[in-house]
Amino acid sequence: MADGFFFQAIIYLLAAVICVPLAKKLGLSSIIGYLFAGIIIGPYVLGLIGQEGQDIMHFAEFGVTMMLFLIGLELEPSKFWRMRQFIVGMGSLQVIGTALVIFIACSLVMRWQWETTLIIALALTLSSTAIVMQTLKEKGLSKTSMGRSSFAVLLFQDIAVIPILAVLPLLAEGHVAGQTTNHSLIANLDNWLQTAIVFGAVGFVYLGGRYLIIPLLHIVAKTRLQEMFTASALLLVLGVSFIMQLVGLSPALGAFIAGMVLANSEFRHELEGDIAPFKGLLLGLFFIGVGASINFTIMLADPVFIIVFTTIFNAIKFLVLLGVGKIYKKSADQNLLFAFALSQAGEFGFVIFGFALQLNLIPVELSNQMMAVIALSMVGTPFLLLINEKWIDPYFGVKESPKNKYDTIEEQNEVIIAGFGNFGSTIGRLLKANGIPATVLDMDSDRVDSLRKLGFKVYYGDASRLELLKAAGCENAKIFIAAIDNPRVNLQVVEIVKKHFPHLKVLARARNRNDAFDLINTGINNFYRENLYSAVHLGVDALTEMGHRRYTATRQGQRFIKYDEEATLRLAQKKNDRQALIAGTLREIEIQEQLIKEDLFALKTAQDHGWESEEIKEENQKK
Amino acid sequence: MPHKILILFAHPLYEKSNANDALVRNIPQSGNITFHDLYQEYPDFDIDVKREQELLLLHDIIIWHHPMYWYSCPPLLKQWIDLVLEHGWAYGRDGVALKDKLILQVITTGGKKENYTPRGKDHFTIIQLVEPFCQTARVCNMHYLPPFVFHGAHFMEADDFERNGEIYGKALQYLENKEFDVTEIANHYYFNDWIATKLL
Numbered sequence: 001m002a003d004g005f006f007f008q009a010i011i012y013l014l015a016a017v018i019c020v021p022l023a024k025k026l027g028l029s030s031i032i033g034y035l036f037a038g039i040i041i042g043p044y045v046l047g048l049i050g051q052e053g054q055d056i057m058h059f060a061e062f063g064v065t066m067m068l069f070l071i072g073l074e075l076e077p078s079k080f081w082r083m084r085q086f087i088v089g090m091g092s093l094q095v096i097g098t099a100l101v102i103f104i105a106c107s108l109v110m111r112w113q114w115e116t117t118l119i120i121a122l123a124l125t126l127s128s129t130a131i132v133m134q135t136l137k138e139k140g141l142s143k144t145s146m147g148r149s150s151f152a153v154l155l156f157q158d159i160a161v162i163p164i165l166a167v168l169p170l171l172a173e174g175h176v177a178g179q180t181t182n183h184s185l186i187a188n189l190d191n192w193l194q195t196a197i198v199f200g201a202v203g204f205v206y207l208g209g210r211y212l213i214i215p216l217l218h219i220v221a222k223t224r225l226q227e228m229f230t231a232s233a234l235l236l237v238l239g240v241s242f243i244m245q246l247v248g249l250s251p252a253l254g255a256f257i258a259g260m261v262l263a264n265s266e267f268r269h270e271l272e273g274d275i276a277p278f279k280g281l282l283l284g285l286f287f288i289g290v291g292a293s294i295n296f297t298i299m300l301a302d303p304v305f306i307i308v309f310t311t312i313f314n315a316i317k318f319l320v321l322l323g324v325g326k327i328y329k330k331s332a333d334q335n336l337l338f339a340f341a342l343s344q345a346g347e348f349g350f351v352i353f354g355f356a357l358q359l360n361l362i363p364v365e366l367s368n369q370m371m372a373v374i375a376l377s378m379v380g381t382p383f384l385l386l387i388n389e390k391w392i393d394p395y396f397g398v399k400e401s402p403k404n405k406y407d408t409i410e411e412q413n414e415v416i417i418a419g420f421g422n423f424g425s426t427i428g429r430l431l432k433a434n435g436i437p438a439t440v441l442d443m444d445s446d447r448v449d450s451l452r453k454l455g456f457k458v459y460y461g462d463a464s465r466l467e468l469l470k471a472a473g474c475e476n477a478k479i480f481i482a483a484i485d486n487p488r489v490n491l492q493v494v495e496i497v498k499k500h501f502p503h504l505k506v507l508a509r510a511r512n513r514n515d516a517f518d519l520i521n522t523g524i525n526n527f528y529r530e531n532l533y534s535a536v537h538l539g540v541d542a543l544t545e546m547g548h549r550r551y552t553a554t555r556q557g558q559r560f561i562k563y564d565e566e567a568t569l570r571l572a573q574k575k576n577d578r579q580a581l582i583a584g585t586l587r588e589i590e591i592q593e594q595l596i597k598e599d600l601f602a603l604k605t606a607q608d609h610g611w612e613s614e615e616i617k618e619e620n621q622k623k
Numbered sequence: 624m625p626h627k628i629l630i631l632f633a634h635p636l637y638e639k640s641n642a643n644d645a646l647v648r649n650i651p652q653s654g655n656i657t658f659h660d661l662y663q664e665y666p667d668f669d670i671d672v673k674r675e676q677e678l679l680l681l682h683d684i685i686i687w688h689h690p691m692y693w694y695s696c697p698p699l700l701k702q703w704i705d706l707v708l709e710h711g712w713a714y715g716r717d718g719v720a721l722k723d724k725l726i727l728q729v730i731t732t733g734g735k736k737e738n739y740t741p742r743g744k745d746h747f748t749i750i751q752l753v754e755p756f757c758q759t760a761r762v763c764n765m766h767y768l769p770p771f772v773f774h775g776a777h778f779m780e781a782d783d784f785e786r787n788g789e790i791y792g793k794a795l796q797y798l799e800n801k802e803f804d805v806t807e808i809a810n811h812y813y814f815n816d817w818i819a820t821k822l823l
């Protein structure tokens with residue numbers, strides 16, 4: 001019974017469904033929820049799942065591959081090329097620096113063979129892409145300077161795995177003669193040939209994506225079967241991973257390249273939508289696996305060693321990262337976040353130790369201990385970040401309250417703008433050009449610094465925190481402009497402002513109609529859909545191109561905006577009733593249909609009678 | 624029964640006009656007087672015709688209040704006239720919605736009164752210049768009163784603005800609350816002259 005597939009699945013899902021919301025409720029990241037779910041159902045607490053934690057993880061590592069595919073999808077090759085100096089520069093500094101320091105430290109303190117020490121140093125250098133990227137996404141930090149640097153370093157590490165795995169057999173040759181490594185199909189070929197094949201494979205993925213996959217997706221898309229598209233998307237990621245593994249490259253790297261190739265294609269969003277749920281589930285499974293595979297017997301056998309070792313290697317990694325950040329001139333708080341975020345060891349560590357064990361490069365017990373160290377450091381990261389956020393960050397770098405020199409104007413601004421990205425900054429500039437000073441709240445500390453230099457009154461921090469809103473002067477302000485890039489955060493901020501500062505007039509940015517619905521539900525009627533105005537503007541130009549008089553087209557555009565805003569308000573009402581019934585895309589399509597039907601009616605009746613003579617002529621004829 | 628007055632105010636740069644600031648400030652606070660600032664309501668010239676027509680129906684005396692620009696009104700008021708006074712509603716066989724309402728034009732000019740004479744700089748009198756408005760009112764079956772004109776805004780001091788404002792305020796109060804004879808008003812050159820006889 002306990003071995004049944006259903007039972008297993010239920011255990012995993014139940015653990016996740018209970019632990020993750022609980023972690024979220026406590027304000028922790030979902031990763032902690034998954035990890036604890038793993039520990040609890042693992043062999044050392046409830047014992048609901050056995051030692052297969054490791055196997056599950058191998059399977060679930062595929063989640064990491066999918067994640068990199070998705071990251072690739074969002075990163076066009078040109079953007080990637082612009083990041084190259086960070087990837088190579090920061091990445092190599094971190095990998096070589098950390099490995100060197102750990103190697104020296106271990107050589108001095110431990111009495112391991114130098115090969116073993118080297119392997120440990122290399123394995124622990126690599127951070128966990130899964131944990132870091134997921135955390136960045138959850139905290140909305142992906143687009144900050146710290147997020148970009150973290151990504152650059154992680155990417156370099158993904159690439160670095162390849163030479164590291166390639167070097168291991170060379171280390172082994174010293175004392176285990178004749179060990180076959182079956183690491184990849186081409187391992188027994190000449191070195192130059194191996195290199196050629198590796199480059200060939202990357203080129204194949206690149207060209208294949210361009211000239212094979214995209215046309216294939218076109219054909220699949222024509223079948224209009226949603227599940228076929230999902231199947232092809234999965235096949236694509238699996239296939240690329242398989243090819244990469246054949247030639248001994250990391251599947252994650254292959255998926256990343258494939259994603260990047262498809263980033264420019266028209267299927268980008270569809271692929272994203274199809275892969276994302278799998279990625280989420282598999283990553284969750286992966287984290288559960290990490291939790292379940294923590295071997296408490298080994299840990300308890302020598303807990304002091306494990307804990308001390310984890311702490312020290314974490315500290316070393318942290319300091320090296322801090323140094324790298326310093327060299328690249330990160331502001332103190334971004335640098336702290338960067339260093340804390342990447343200070344753990346990652347999933348590649350498991351792979352390297354597993355391989356080293358095969359090659360007899362490391363004693364079984366030590367390797368188990370090291371795996372426990374990795375797992376422990378992965379579990380620790382979310383907590384470290386929490387500590388940084390609550391207690392350390394407030395004392396460093398950009399303070400949440402502006403420095404004194406910006407406070408010389410005691411007068412509080414009457415306008416507060418939350419979010420100073422493209423959208424918010426345009427508003428801020430327009431106001432400033434007209435002599436209306438605004439107080440700005442923003443999350444990106446680098447931007448905050450530069451804005452302060454330009455004379456803006458800027459508060460750094462999370463606008464959804466009540467204290468920050470108070471500090472920024474919400475109590476005495478007149479209007480609050482919610483212009484944060486992330487719509488979820490924006491809505492959250494609007495809700496808080498509505499609740500605690502009811503006197504404030506809130507003008508809110510909405511990305512699309514659904515955002516507008518959410519805003520209407522919180523009682524906001526001043527919502528501005530960023531795509532509506534530019535889309536209508538374009539439509540007006542299109543009408544003009546088609547021979548309409550520019551003025552008539554413009555009048556129709558004005559009318560359309562007014563009418564569409566009314567329709568949105570009306571639909572918001574309806575949407576409330578059926579929200580629970582109709583899911584995601586279907587709802588959007590229905591709304592579209594309804595709108596288009598009404599358009600025909602509404603725009604026919606809208607005309608400028610005053611400038612027309614039809615009626616007058618009719619009347620004259622009757623006389 | 625008090626009269627209901629609708630002031631349709633059109634000034635594209637109201638915040639810089641001292642003359643109109645004084646006038647508007649002196650508009651009495653009254654449930655019978657509606658101040659409707661067209662440039663504030665329709666910054667993009669997208670006039671809500673239905674709403675404007677409903678407003679018109681609710682009032683007895685309609686005031687077009689605007690500065691004189693190039694011998695006419697600012698463009699938004701012209702747009703308003705074009706679009707709101709619809710055929711079949713305001714004029715034409717079935718267009719009787721505005722029948723017998725009074726219309727008063729309140730005009731500020733930068734130049735002095737003497738310029739607006741056949742020999743003056745502006746060559747035409749105000750009465751001649753407002754002829755299109757008068758005729759528009761006539762087509763809509765409304766009674767066009769003589770214009771209420773404040774000349775010489777370019778030469779005024781703070782006191783003058785204020786005095787004009789007071790006159791405007793009192794005139795509105797009079798129109799709101801008193802009964803008056805339309806033909807008697809029509810016998811005066813400017814509305815100013817008639818109201819002067821009443822506010823002694």
